[in-house]
Amino acid sequence: MTFQGWLYIAVFVGILLALTRPMGLWLHALYEGRRTPLHVVLGPVERGFYKLAGVNPDEDQPWHRYAVHMLVFNAALLLQTYIVLRLQGVLPLNGPGYAGIGADGAFNTAVSFTTNTNWQWYSGEAAMSNLSQMLGLTIHNFLSAATGIALAFAFFRGFARRSTTGIGNFWADMTRVTLYLLLPICVVYTVYLIAAGVPQTLAASVDVATLEGVKQTLALGPVASQEAIKMLGTNGGGFFNANSAHPFENPSAVTNLIQMLSIFVIGTGLTWCFGKAVGNTRQGWAILAAMMAIFLVGVTVVYWQEAAGNPILHSLGVAGGNMEGKEVRFGIVASALFSVVTTAASCGAVNAMHDSFTALGGMIPLFNIQLGEVVIGGVGAGIYGFLLFAILAVFVAGLMVGRTPEYVGKKIESREVKLAVLAIAVLPLIILGGTAISSVLEVGLAGPLNKGPHGFSEILYGFTSAVGNNGSAFAGLTAGTPYYNGMLGVAMWLGRFFVIIPMLAIAGSLAAKKYTPATAGSFPTTGLLWTGLLIGIVLIVGGLTFLPSLALGPIADHLAMIRGQLF
Numbered sequence: 001m002t003f004q005g006w007l008y009i010a011v012f013v014g015i016l017l018a019l020t021r022p023m024g025l026w027l028h029a030l031y032e033g034r035r036t037p038l039h040v041v042l043g044p045v046e047r048g049f050y051k052l053a054g055v056n057p058d059e060d061q062p063w064h065r066y067a068v069h070m071l072v073f074n075a076a077l078l079l080q081t082y083i084v085l086r087l088q089g090v091l092p093l094n095g096p097g098y099a100g101i102g103a104d105g106a107f108n109t110a111v112s113f114t115t116n117t118n119w120q121w122y123s124g125e126a127a128m129s130n131l132s133q134m135l136g137l138t139i140h141n142f143l144s145a146a147t148g149i150a151l152a153f154a155f156f157r158g159f160a161r162r163s164t165t166g167i168g169n170f171w172a173d174m175t176r177v178t179l180y181l182l183l184p185i186c187v188v189y190t191v192y193l194i195a196a197g198v199p200q201t202l203a204a205s206v207d208v209a210t211l212e213g214v215k216q217t218l219a220l221g222p223v224a225s226q227e228a229i230k231m232l233g234t235n236g237g238g239f240f241n242a243n244s245a246h247p248f249e250n251p252s253a254v255t256n257l258i259q260m261l262s263i264f265v266i267g268t269g270l271t272w273c274f275g276k277a278v279g280n281t282r283q284g285w286a287i288l289a290a291m292m293a294i295f296l297v298g299v300t301v302v303y304w305q306e307a308a309g310n311p312i313l314h315s316l317g318v319a320g321g322n323m324e325g326k327e328v329r330f331g332i333v334a335s336a337l338f339s340v341v342t343t344a345a346s347c348g349a350v351n352a353m354h355d356s357f358t359a360l361g362g363m364i365p366l367f368n369i370q371l372g373e374v375v376i377g378g379v380g381a382g383i384y385g386f387l388l389f390a391i392l393a394v395f396v397a398g399l400m401v402g403r404t405p406e407y408v409g410k411k412i413e414s415r416e417v418k419l420a421v422l423a424i425a426v427l428p429l430i431i432l433g434g435t436a437i438s439s440v441l442e443v444g445l446a447g448p449l450n451k452g453p454h455g456f457s458e459i460l461y462g463f464t465s466a467v468g469n470n471g472s473a474f475a476g477l478t479a480g481t482p483y484y485n486g487m488l489g490v491a492m493w494l495g496r497f498f499v500i501i502p503m504l505a506i507a508g509s510l511a512a513k514k515y516t517p518a519t520a521g522s523f524p525t526t527g528l529l530w531t532g533l534l535i536g537i538v539l540i541v542g543g544l545t546f547l548p549s550l551a552l553g554p555i556a557d558h559l560a561m562i563r564g565q566l567f
Helices: 003-032 039-053 063-086 103-114 130-160 170-196 223-232 253-277 281-308 311-315 331-344 359-370 381-401 414-438 452-467 482-511 528-562
Strands: 205-209 215-219
Touching: 003 130, 003 170, 003 253, 003 281, 003 331, 039 170, 063 103, 063 130, 063 170, 063 482, 103 130, 103 482, 130 170, 130 223, 130 253, 130 381, 130 482, 170 223, 170 253, 223 253, 253 281, 253 331, 253 381, 281 331, 281 359, 281 381, 281 528, 311 528, 331 359, 359 414, 359 452, 359 528, 381 414, 381 482, 381 528, 414 452, 414 482, 414 528, 452 482, 452 528
Parallel strands: none
Antiparallel strands: 205 215
16 A cells, blocks of 8 residues: 555545535435526426426326335336347447347346346457447436435425425426436546547447558447546446446546545435435435445555455465556556445445455455445435434434334334335345355356355346345356346346335335424434444444355455455
8 A cells, every 4th residue: 555545546535525415406406496507408408308208297196196106117118128138139320230139138237227237247348239239228227316316305205394295296306316416427537538548439340450451450449428427427437348447438547546535425415315305414424424434444544455465376476456457547446446436335336346346355346235235326226325324323222212212203103114125135135145045056156256255246246236236246257147147137127126015115105294393301412423333234234144155255365365265
């Protein structure tokens, strides 16, 4: 580890915190449905969408109606993408002449992009046409991200509203987030990426001659537009198989820094937006402080392990940190930071191969996802996931002071606690269940590249990434088989929507309650004590559940490494 490395991390954190309030202000304007400067241009487009769809944006929907509209919309998107992928071979903008995707692969990919997971069993430049990349995948990057933010707004209204049944309008939330947030930023972001060297063309490829005179065919396509929303919407699906390690997706150290900031900026802004929505911005800063504390510990561990390198290689006379699987353009610190950013958020983009990290260096990205991806988290999903833990934390605090727990003026009763536990329990149930089944079935054991603890880690990471809607992989798991395409596809759908439904039910329950002012007996939810309790609940409830599986995988792998054994 070096001073320059820590300075790089400090600069990243400083810029991110500086952007938090401005992004939060913009998000809060959209949350309230207020007019913005962009309404002059985009207001008629918004009203046109409502008229065309027959939607009344002023209709206040109860939680179950909000949920049904959200589910139907996402199911329709899934079906559209499945059809596009299956018919790829006969659709236009298919220069290389790629055949249609098989049934299991199309199902997995359609579910993956619908749920904001972007798990990729395929090589994009060798399997997907430009039409599939745009109409099948990039559209999902916008709409799955907008869905997450809309759901966060609905949850905020549950805490902020009093004695009402409505939590907002799904169609209005979706439209405003897409038109006034995601699209404008991505237009500017795309232009910057093009200027930085990222391709944006409908040409499928170009032939070039190397300095040695060898002819090479380079895959091209509308990369910059997909790259922008891939990062901003915490989607992560790469146009190319190498993802953000590919120079056409991430050309330089500057683009690398900007991509990491774009992964986090909406997530941190939503914490401020939540505080503003409930009338106390300190509530949002307390949540962000807890998130950032966990994040910085994770960055420290990964940077320390990757900079320390592999002792087995050191014994062979190869000094230095672990550069295996990393781009020399970025080096150890930028690769370590990127790995924690992309798994603390539900992005899944990678600029280095996590399978090549040291055992403990690879454990932190895995552990980030297992926490429920609430350390910043995906756009929308991170904050509403963290608020589920906050409900449990305030319940524990209420037991300490001997009174009904309260949070931001709402009493937290048995219904809310039960629903929060149900939502949080979904992840370990499916992750550990799927890993256990795949670790004993022959068809499951055919997937991992390595044997022993590292092979187990590859399976565990695969199900963790799918259920957590992250999409990154250890890269050693051969997942493009009917078994893994089917299992992981189902896991992605359950991991997304079996958390959302209880969360919306909590929002509806809270919105119907009256405001309860804080008293001398109330547990404070803005100070260091509250932040520490939040961190403790996230680590204990979200993390210790997975400790036995981590002991069988990366921890055992680390112990074997320091004894001189590799798998």
